[in-house]
Amino acid sequence: xxxxxxxxxxxxxxxxxxxxxxxxxxxxxxxxxxxxxxxxxxxxxxxxxxxxxxxxxxxxxxxxxxxxxxxxxxxxxxxxxxxxxxxxxxxxxxxxxxxxxxxxxxxxxxxxxxxxxxxxxxxxxxxxxxxxxxxxxxxxxxxxxxxxxxxxxxxxxxxxxxxxxxxxxxxxxxxxxxxxxxxxxxxxxxxxxxxxxxxxxxxxxxxxxxxxxxxxxxxxxxxxxxxxxxxxxxxxxxxxxxxxxxxxxxxxxxxxxxxxxxxxxxxxxxxxxxxxxxxxxxxxxxxxxxxxxxxxxxxxxxxxxxxxxxxxxxxxxxxxxxxxxxx
Amino acid sequence: xxxxxxxxxxxxxxxxxxxxxxxxxxxxxxxxxxxxxxxxxxxxxxxxxxxxxxxxxxxxxxxxxxxxxxxxxxxxxxxxxxxxxxxxxxxxxxxxxxxxxxxxxxxxxxxxxxxxxxxxxxxxxxxxxxxxxxxxxxxxxxxxxxxxxxxxxxxxxxxxxxxxxxxxxxxxxxxxxxxxxxxxxxxxxxxxxxxxxxxxxxxxxxxxxxxxxxxxxxxxxxxxxxxxxxxxxxxxxxxxxxxxxxxxxxxxxxxxxxxxxxxxxxxxxxxxxxxxxxxxxxxxxxxxxxxxxxxxxxxxxxxxxxxxxxxxxxxxxxxxxxxxxxxxxxxxxxxxxxxxxxxxxxxxxxxxxxxxxxxxxxxxxxxxxxxxxxxxxxxxxxx
Numbered sequence: 001x002x003x004x005x006x007x008x009x010x011x012x013x014x015x016x017x018x019x020x021x022x023x024x025x026x027x028x029x030x031x032x033x034x035x036x037x038x039x040x041x042x043x044x045x046x047x048x049x050x051x052x053x054x055x056x057x058x059x060x061x062x063x064x065x066x067x068x069x070x071x072x073x074x075x076x077x078x079x080x081x082x083x084x085x086x087x088x089x090x091x092x093x094x095x096x097x098x099x100x101x102x103x104x105x106x107x108x109x110x111x112x113x114x115x116x117x118x119x120x121x122x123x124x125x126x127x128x129x130x131x132x133x134x135x136x137x138x139x140x141x142x143x144x145x146x147x148x149x150x151x152x153x154x155x156x157x158x159x160x161x162x163x164x165x166x167x168x169x170x171x172x173x174x175x176x177x178x179x180x181x182x183x184x185x186x187x188x189x190x191x192x193x194x195x196x197x198x199x200x201x202x203x204x205x206x207x208x209x210x211x212x213x214x215x216x217x218x219x220x221x222x223x224x225x226x227x228x229x230x231x232x233x234x235x236x237x238x239x240x241x242x243x244x245x246x247x248x249x250x251x252x253x254x255x256x257x258x259x260x261x262x263x264x265x266x267x268x269x270x271x272x273x274x275x276x277x278x279x280x281x282x283x284x285x286x287x288x289x290x291x292x293x294x295x296x297x298x299x300x301x302x303x304x305x306x307x308x309x310x311x312x313x314x315x316x317x318x319x320x321x322x323x324x325x326x327x
Numbered sequence: 328x329x330x331x332x333x334x335x336x337x338x339x340x341x342x343x344x345x346x347x348x349x350x351x352x353x354x355x356x357x358x359x360x361x362x363x364x365x366x367x368x369x370x371x372x373x374x375x376x377x378x379x380x381x382x383x384x385x386x387x388x389x390x391x392x393x394x395x396x397x398x399x400x401x402x403x404x405x406x407x408x409x410x411x412x413x414x415x416x417x418x419x420x421x422x423x424x425x426x427x428x429x430x431x432x433x434x435x436x437x438x439x440x441x442x443x444x445x446x447x448x449x450x451x452x453x454x455x456x457x458x459x460x461x462x463x464x465x466x467x468x469x470x471x472x473x474x475x476x477x478x479x480x481x482x483x484x485x486x487x488x489x490x491x492x493x494x495x496x497x498x499x500x501x502x503x504x505x506x507x508x509x510x511x512x513x514x515x516x517x518x519x520x521x522x523x524x525x526x527x528x529x530x531x532x533x534x535x536x537x538x539x540x541x542x543x544x545x546x547x548x549x550x551x552x553x554x555x556x557x558x559x560x561x562x563x564x565x566x567x568x569x570x571x572x573x574x575x576x577x578x579x580x581x582x583x584x585x586x587x588x589x590x591x592x593x594x595x596x597x598x599x600x601x602x603x604x605x606x607x608x609x610x611x612x613x614x615x616x617x618x619x620x621x622x623x624x625x626x627x628x629x630x631x632x633x634x635x636x637x638x639x640x641x642x643x644x645x646x647x648x649x650x651x652x653x654x655x656x657x658x659x660x661x662x663x664x665x666x667x668x669x670x671x672x673x674x675x676x677x678x679x680x681x682x683x684x685x686x687x688x689x690x691x692x693x694x695x696x697x698x699x700x701x702x703x704x705x706x707x708x709x710x
Contacts, residue, residue, distance in 0.1 A: 085522030087601040088554075091502045123502055124554025126521060126600045136529055136627075138598035140552075163634045165522030167617075170627075174527040175619035179627035181488070194396040194468075196430055215433065216392035216472030222482045223443050234691075244394075246447070248431025292445040294433045295394040311474075313482035321486040325472050327630060 050105035050267015051154045052232030052304060057111045059095040061119055065111065065156035071166050072185045072269060073228030073308035074100060074153040076131040076145055079318045080178065080279055081171045082153070083130040083137050090161035093120040098129045099154045100145060105231070105267020109143050111156060116143040134171040136179070149281035150271050152230040152306075168310075170318035178279075178318040183327035185230075185308040188212040188300050199299055200254040202238040204262055208254070208299035214309045216325050217243055219274040219291035224314040225325070226280050227272045227296065229264075233304035236263040241272045242297040243288055251288045254299060259286045264305075278317040357412035357573015358461045359538035359610070364418045366402040368426055372418070372463035378473050379492040379575065380534030380614045381407055381438070383455040385623040387585060388439035388478040389489070390446065391460070397468035400427045405436045406461045407452055410589075412537075412573020416450050418463065423450040442481040456587040459536040459575050475616075477624035485585075485618070485628040492536075492612040493518045493633035495604060500636060505605055506560040508544040510568050514560070514605035518635040520615045523549060523602040525580040525594060530620040531631065532579040532586050533602065535570075539610035542569040547578045549594045550601040557594040560605060565592040570611075584623035604633070647695025649676035655699035663692050 051070045058064050074082045088094045097117035100108045109115040118127045118141050130139040131148075155164050166183075170176035188210035192199050199208040217225045227241050239261050240254035252258040261270045261283055270283040274291065298307050309326050313319035358377045365371050381389045391405050404424035407415045416422040425434045425448055437446040438455065462471050477483035495516035499505045505514040523531045535545050545567050546560035558564040567576045567590050579588040580597075604613050615633060619625035647655040649662055663679050665671040666687045673679075679687045679695060 085599045087519070087521040087550075089501060089519065122554055124550055124601065126550070126552050126554075128599045136527070137524070138526065138552075163519060163521045165520075165631050167522070167629060175529055175621075175625070175627045177626060179617065179629040181629045181632065183632065194398070194431065196398050213394070213396065213470060215394040215470045216474070218392075218444070220443070220445060220481075234693075235688075244431055244433070246433045246435075246445075248429055248433075293392050293435045295431065311486070315482070320482045320484060321477070323474055323486040323488050324630075325488065327488055327490055327632060 050101050050232065051152045051230060052267060053234055054107055056156060059097065059117055059119060059158060060112060060114050061095065063095050063158040065097065065158060066160050067154055068157050068160060068162045069155040069164050070184060070306065071153045071182055072230035072306045073182055074151050075168050076148045077281065079170050079172050081130055081132040081134055081169055083128055083134060083139065083167050083169055084155055084164055085126060085128050085167065086155060086162055086164040087126040088121040088123055088162055090159045091123055093122050094162060095119045095158040096121050096127055096162055097156045098143065099156060100131065100143060100148065101152045101267060102148045103151050103269045105265060108145055108148065116141060132171050134169050135174040136169050136176045150228050150269055152269050168322065177320065178322050180310060180322040181324050181327055182308060183324060185306040186212045186214065186326045187306050188298055188303060190303065200240065202240065202260055202262055203255060203257045206238055206301050208240060208301055210300045210303050212298045214296040214298065214325055217294050217296040218311045219288055222313050222315045223311060224273060224275045224277060226277060226310050226312065227298065227307055228269060229298065229305055229307040230269040231264045231266055231305050233302045234266055236265055237300055237302040237305060238262045239264050239270060239305055240299045241286065242299060243274065243286060243291060244295045245291050246294050251291060252286050275314050277312065277314040279312060279319050357408055358459050358536060359573065360540065361414055363463060366404065366424055366426060366465065367419060367421050368402065370402055370465045372404065372465060373467055375462040375464050375467060375469045376471055376491060377612060378460040378462065378489055379536040379612045380457055380489050381455060381460040382457045382475050382586065383438040383452055384587065385585065386477050386479045387475055387624055388437055388441055390435055390437040390441060390444050390474050390476055391462060391471055392433060392435050393462065393469050393471040394433040395428045395430060395469055397466040398430055400429055401464050401466040402426045403428050403434055403464045403469060405450065406463060407438060407450060407455060407458060408460065408573060409455055409458045410575050412571060415452050415455065423448065439478050441476055441478040443476055443483045457534055457575055457577050484624045484626060487616050487628040488630050490614050490630050490632060492614040493635045494609055494612050495606050496636040497609065501603060506546065508546065508566055508568060509561060509563045510544065512544055512607045514546060514607060516606045516609045518604045518613065518633050520602040520604065520631050520633045522631055523600050524617045525597045528619050528621045529617060530579060530581040530583060531615055531617050532577055532583060532588065533604060533613055533615045534575060534577055535604065535611050535613040536575040537570045537572055537611050539608045540572055542571055543606055543608040543611060544568045545570050545576055545611060546605045547592060548603040548605060549580065549592060549597060551597045552600050557597060558592050565590065581620050583618060583620040585618060585625050646679060646691060648678050655695055660695055660699060663687055663695055667692060
C-alpha cells in the first residue's frame with residue numbers, strides 16, 4: 001500500500017451548508033473577528049513552507065491544482081536526478097505539475113508560470129517531468145533548478161485521477177548506473193512501536209511521541225542506509241533515527257544527539273545516514289558499530305513527518321546500487 | 328472374523344476416496360493454497376507476506392530481511408515456490424527457517440549467500456527463474472523488506488526492492504474497454520503500472536503469480552506516451568493463457584539477460600508509458616521492475632509501483648473537519664475557537680489536534696482556517 005496525498009477542493013466552504021443557529025447569532029461577529037485575528041497571526045507565524053502546507057497552485061490556464069503525491073527525498077545532486085513519470089487516468093484532459101522544495105522547504109519552481117507543468121495531458125498519456133534531462137528517460141518537461149541535494153516534491157494536477165512512479169536516476173548514461181524508486185515514504189504514528197522499547201527523549205528534553213519501523217536497515221562495508229525525512233508540520237519538530245542491530249540491541253542514543261536533528265523547520269528535509277556518502281549530503285551521520293542488516297525506528301514528536309529510506313553504495317556517486325526500503 | 332482396527336478402516340476409506348476423487352481434485356500449489364507448515368519445533372505458522380517475482384538466476388539472488396516486533400520469541404521462515412508453483416524448500420525440516428528469534432531481532436534469509444549482506448540462513452535451492460515466495464512465522468508481528476541483489480560483489484551491481492505486489496481490481500480502471508483473450512475469455516480485472524520504460528537498453532518486466540484455484544489468463548497492455556495501446560492481448564501479444572494455480576509468469580517489453588521471460592511483448596519503443604495488467608481473475612498478484620536488459624546482473628534495476636483502482640482517496644486528515652465530510656465549515660471553526668477558549672472539550676473536535684497534544688494551538692486553528700478557504704489536504708492510502 002502506498003501512502004499518498006490528494007485534495008478535495010471546497011469551492012465555497014462558507015455557503016455550502018444552511019446557516020446554523022450559531023452563524024445567525026451575534027456570535028457570527030466573533031467568528032469574523034477570530035478570522036481576522038487568524039489572518040493577522042499568519043503574518044507573524046512561520047510562512048507556509050514545504051509539501052505539507054504550501055498553498056496549492058493554479059495552473060497557467062486557471063485550473064486549480066489538487067495534490068496527487070507528496071514525495072520526501074527528492075534528489076538533484078551531481079549526476080543524480082529525480083524523474084516523475086505520471087499517467088492521466090481520467091476521461092478528460094488534465095494538467096500535471098511537479099513542485100520541488102529545497103532542503104529548507106522553500107518552493108523552487110512556479111507551476112503557475114508553467115515551470116514543471118504540462119497542460120492538457122490527454123487521458124492515458126504519460127508525461128515525464130524531471131529535475132534535469134537524463135540519458136535514460138525522455139523528459140516531457142525539465143524543471144530548471146540549482147543543485148538541491150535532498151529536498152521534497154509534490155505532484156499536483158487538475159484532477160486526482162493521476163498516478164505516478166518517481167525514480168532517482170543517474171542522468172549521464174543509459175542504462176544508468178543508479179536507478180531507484182521513491183515512494184511516499186512512511187509516517188510515524190502516535191505511541192511506541194514495538195511497545196517493549198520505550199521512546200527516547202530528545203536532547204532538548206522533549207519526549208518522542210511518535211514512531212514507525214523500517215526493517216532492513218543496512219550498514220555493512222560500502223552498503224549503507226540513508227533516511228530522508230521531510231517535516232509536514234507547521235512548527236519546528238524533532239526527528240530521530242534509532243538503529244537496532246540484528247540481535248535487537250540499540251546502537252545509538254538519540255538522547256545524546258546521535259541520530260537526532262532538533263528543531264526541524266516546517267517543510268525542511270533532513271538526511272541522516274549510517275555513514276557519510278558520496279551521493280548525498282547528510283545533515284547528520286550517525287556513529288554506529290556492527291549492524292550488518294538490522295532495523296531502524298523513526299521517532300519524532302509529531303505525526304507530521306514523512307521519511308524515505310534508501311540502501312546504497314556509499315563510496316561513489318552515482319552509487320553502483322541503490323534500493324528503497326520504504327516502498 | 329478378526330475385527331478391523333478403526334484406524335485401518337479409516338485409512339482404507341481415505342485411500343478409496345483418494346482413488347475415486349483424486350484425479351478430479353486439483354493439486355495444491357503455490358503461495359495461495361499450499362498448506363501453511365509447522366516449524367521444526369511443532370509450532371504452526373501464519374502467513375506474513377506473499378512475494379511475487381523471487382529470483383535466483385545467474386548472479387541474482389533474493390534476500391528477505393525480517394524483523395520481529397513480537398514481545399516473545401518467534402519462528403520465521405521463507406518458502407520459495409518455483410515458476411510452476413511447486414514448493415522448493417521444506418520449512419518443517421528447517422530449510423529456510425530460523426527458530427526462536429527474539430524481540431527486535433532481524434534475520435536475513437537468502438536464496439544464496441551474497442557479498443553484500445550477511446545471511447542468517449541460506450536456502451538450498453536450484454535455479455528459480457522467476458518464482459514466488461511466502462514469508463511465514465509463528466506470529467504476524469513481523470515486518471520484512473525483500474531485495475533482489477547481485478550476489479557476487481559488494482556493493483552489488485544491481486539491487487531492487489520487491490514490493491508486496493498488487494492484485495487487480497474488477498473493471499477496466501481506464502476508460503478503455505478491457506480486451507478479450509484469444510481463448511475467448513474476457514479480461515475482467517485490471518491494475519495499472521505508470522512509468523513503464525522501453526527505451527534503449529532499459530526495459531520493464533512484469534512478474535505475476537496466480538493465486539487462483541483454476542487456470543486463468545494474464546495479459547499486459549502497453550500504452551505509449553500518447554496513450555495509444557501498442558500491443559494486442561487479443562492476438563496473444565502480451566498474454567499468457569491458462570496460467571496454472573501457483574504459477575509465476577514473466578512478461579517483458581524485451582527479452583532480458585537477467586530474467587527468463589515467459590512472453591516477450593512486441594511493442595515499438597515507448598520511452599515512458601503506462602502498463603495495464605489484465606486478467607480473468609482478481610486472484611493474481613503482480614510486481615514490476617525496470618532494468619538494464621542487456622546484462623546480468625543488470626547495471627541498473629528498480630521496482631515500479633502498481634495501482635489497483637484510482638478511486639479518490641478517502642479523507643482522513645483534514646485539520647478542523649470535525650464531521651469528517653471533507654470540508655471545514657464556519658461552524659467547525661467556531662467549535663475550534665470554543666475549544667481554545669475552554670468552553671468546549673477537546674473531544675468535540677479531535678481533528679483539530681494535529682500534533683496529538685490534547686489541545687488546540689493557534690497554529691492548528693490557522694491551519695483549519697486555511698483548509699476552510701483552500702480545501703482539505705487529504706492523506707490516505709491508494710489501494
